[in-house]
Amino acid sequence: MSDQIGTDHPPLRLxxxxxxxxMAQxxxxxxxxAELTGRQVELVEITTYGDTSREALAQIGGTGVFVSALRDALLAGDIDLAVHSLKDLPTAAPEGLVLAAVPEREDPRDALVARDGxxxxxxxxxxAHSGRPARIGTGSPRRLAQLNSWARETGASIESVAIRGNVDTRIGYVASGELDAVVLAAAGLNRLGRLxxxxxxxxxxxxxxxxxQGALAVECSAADAELASALAALDHAPTRAAVTAERALLAALEAGCSAPVGALASSTPQGETTLRALVGTVDGATVVQLSATGTGSPEELGRALAARMLAEGAAGLMGERIK
Structure with missing residues (x-):
């Protein structure tokens, strides 16, 4: 147990x-x-705009809708640190806050929850044997683009349905028979014990x-150098490098987290990073998919791959949203 911060302080407010x-994350x-600092940690529940709005995330902008209220609370001193799903985090660094830690990533892939196993x-x-398309729900333009692209390539008949709601709500659409399947993040299911x-x-x-996707972000005030230094022990270097490349690509594409952009990087202990990325129209008709590998800065790798994708026409594919 670390004594960097000491045990004579009040509980940390997360x-x-x-x-x-x-809450699980x-x-x-x-x-x-708590194990790292020797201090108690209290969870402070904060309602964000993304939690209260019933509109599709793509319609309300996506970027930052689950984050702004937490960041406001940090800047106001109402909490000491905040935990975000990294995929929800805008790529622009906020003044006065620091991304103190990116813990080791869970499985970044998506999971299908379908009827009848x-x-x-x-x-x-x-x-198809029943004479109808498979109805598959997701609230993500990225997932819709790739599902529809796969269907075009394979000749599969699917009807993609835009949905919102928590994990219970989404899986409930399958349980009730309203949908044949939904697509969710595997990491979220695992953290809830529902994989x-x-x-x-x-x-x-x-x-x-x-x-x-699959990674968490731990933020705190840049003014609290002591806490930031302690939280840095939770950082996982390969995960940090991978998500840095992915987010640099997203920023260079000037795309928010609701755009139909997929990206996945992996980084070796030797410092080699491989990044694969995709931009597509929601209907799956047009897709730009490229990859790159490098041993330099993950951020530079992400920007360079984004430049190649833009040269291939990616910019024209990101304006479409779920109607």
């Missing part, structure tokens, strides 16, 4: 969204911070995840 997933970080291929085949409900983990060759 800000979190109120959803079950956010923040609880994991709170435990680690079916895989994606089995689902579309059974639906067993997934009927297939979708390979990243089929569906690239969102930049930063």
């Amino acid at each position: 800000g979190t969204r109120r959803s079950a997933l956010a 923040s609880g994991m970080v709170a435990k680690a911070v 079916l895989s994606l291929q089995e689902l579309v085949e059974k639906s 067993g409900e997934a009927t297939q983990i979708l390979d990243s060759e089929l569906m690239l995840p969102a930049p930063g």
Whole structure:
């Protein structure tokens, strides 16, 4: 146990969204911070605009809707640190705050939760035998673009349905029979102890995840150097390098977290980073997908790959949103 901060301080206040997933994620970080600092950590529940709005994320902008209220609380001194899903974090660094730690990433891939325990291929085949398309729900333009692209390539008949809501709500659409399947982040299901409900983990060759998916971000005030220094012990260097490359690409594309952009990087202990990325139209008709590997700055790698994608026409594919 570290005595960097000491045990004679009041409990640390960790800000979190109120959803079950956010609370589970923040609880994991709170435990680690308590062990690291020797201080108690209290969860402070904060409601964000993304939690209260019922509009599709793509319609309300996506970027920052789950983050702004937590950052405001940090800047106001109402909380000492905050935990975010890194994929929700805007790429622009906020003045006065520091990304103190990016803990080791969970599985970044997407997961299918389908009726009758079916895989994606089995689902579309059974639906075809019934004379109808498979109804698959997701609130993500990125997932819709790749599902629709896959369907075009394979000749599968699917009907992609835009949905919102927490994990219970989304899986409930399948349980009720309203949808045949939904696509969710595998990391979120795992953190909730519900990965067993997934009927297939979708390979990243089929569906690239969102930049930063599966990773968490721990933020605190830049003025609290002591806390920032202590939290740095939670940082996982390969994860930090990978998500830095992904987020640099996203920033260079000038795309928010609601744009149809997929990216996944991996980094070796030797400092080599490989980045794969995709931009596509929501209907799946046009896709730009490229990759790059380098041993230099992950940020430079991300920017360079984004430049190549823009040269291939990616900019014209990101304006479309879920209607």
